[in-house]
Amino acid sequence: MNGQDHRRTDRLSMLIEQFDQAREMAQVRLKGLGDEEYLWEPAPGSWSVRRREEAVTPRAYGPGAWVIDKGAPQIPASEYAEVARQAADGMSVAKIAEDWSVSAERVEEVLAFTGEPEPDVVPITTIAWRLGHLHSDFAGRWEWTFGERRQDPHLLVDFTPSAALALERFWETIDRHRASIATLTDEQLDTVGLSRYPYGSDPDDPYIGVLANANLELIHHMAEIALLRDLWRARGL
Known part of the structure; x- marks a missing residue:
């Protein structure tokens, strides 16, 4: 053609x-x-x-x-921005914690973090x-x-x-x-x-x-x- x-x-x-x-x-x-x-x-x-x-x-x-x-559940530093996006889109702290298999306290730590996170050790x-x-x-x-x-x-x-x-x-x-x-x-x-x-x-x-x-x-x-x-x-x- x-x-x-x-x-x-x-x-x-x-x-x-x-x-x-x-x-x-x-x-x-x-x-x-x-x-x-x-x-x-x-x-x-x-x-x-x-x-x-x-x-x-x-x-x-x-x-x-x-x-x-498989290691312990965590939120790697490279994903802090994704967690912030989830919160900005209206996802609750409890739902974000369930999504990442971590505690709500850990999610709150990530959301409160300011500055540049240390590179992940993988x-x-x-x-x-x-x-x-x-x-x-x-x-x-x-x-x-x-x-x-x-x-x-x-x-x-x-x-x-x-x-x-x-x-x-x-x-x-x-x-x-x-x-x-x-x-x-x-x-x-x-x-x-x-x-x-x-x-x-x-x-x-x-x-x-x-x-x-x-x-x-x-x-x-x-x-x-x-x-x-x-x-x-x-x-x-």
């Missing part, structure tokens, strides 16, 4: 196209991932996927013998952790949007020390996500609370925003995994 590009440019099609491109790039970058690299801890104190009895964080979770590290994470975090996030949000909306998101992913098995399960989960979002209508995209995911602000947001954030999660965590793969290859040079 005169050489012009006639791809659809409606909101959903653009987000799906972005998702498809990110998935394709991720699959290429993850080709050949082995177990040792998958579990490689690039620095002391790294968070990872590990045996339940060897968990090093207070809220490590998972339904089986292997769990993913743990280094393994490829296993990044992939597990993504898998858990996509599985939980699918369950609380398209599923029965009752299963604990922390119990949906059976974490594994096998890179091949983890990837197989991960691709299945995000492909299910892709198939489900492809059926959405414009009305559903604009529906506040279409996702009832119990952690975060999903129930208070139009689903188009939730969907855009899911793409962002996939893109930025896969970029981190790609960098970890580069560092793994360069570690002995």
Whole structure:
């Protein structure tokens, strides 16, 4: 047709196209991932996927013998502005505290803070952790949007020390996500609370925003995994 590009440019099609491109790039970058690299801890104190009895964080979770590290709930300094935005938008201190899984007193501390917060000290994470975090996030949000909306998101992913098995399960989960979002209508995209995911602000947001954030999660965590793969290859040079 005169050489012009006639791809659809409606909101959903653009987000799906972005998702498809990110998935394709991720699959290429993850080709050949082995177990040792998958579990490689690039620095002391790294968070990872590990045996339940060897968990090093207070809220490590998972339904089986292997769990993913998770620390105590907090509001990182990088999110102080987001907390202020939530309050400015009319969200109560109690609701903000529930959203971040912290006490109301902690929220009040953040809202009263002035000046420039100290940079966050965050743990280094393994490829296993990044992939597990993504898998858990996509599985939980699918369950609380398209599923029965009752299963604990922390119990949906059976974490594994096998890179091949983890990837197989991960691709299945995000492909299910892709198939489900492809059926959405414009009305559903604009529906506040279409996702009832119990952690975060999903129930208070139009689903188009939730969907855009899911793409962002996939893109930025896969970029981190790609960098970890580069560092793994360069570690002995």
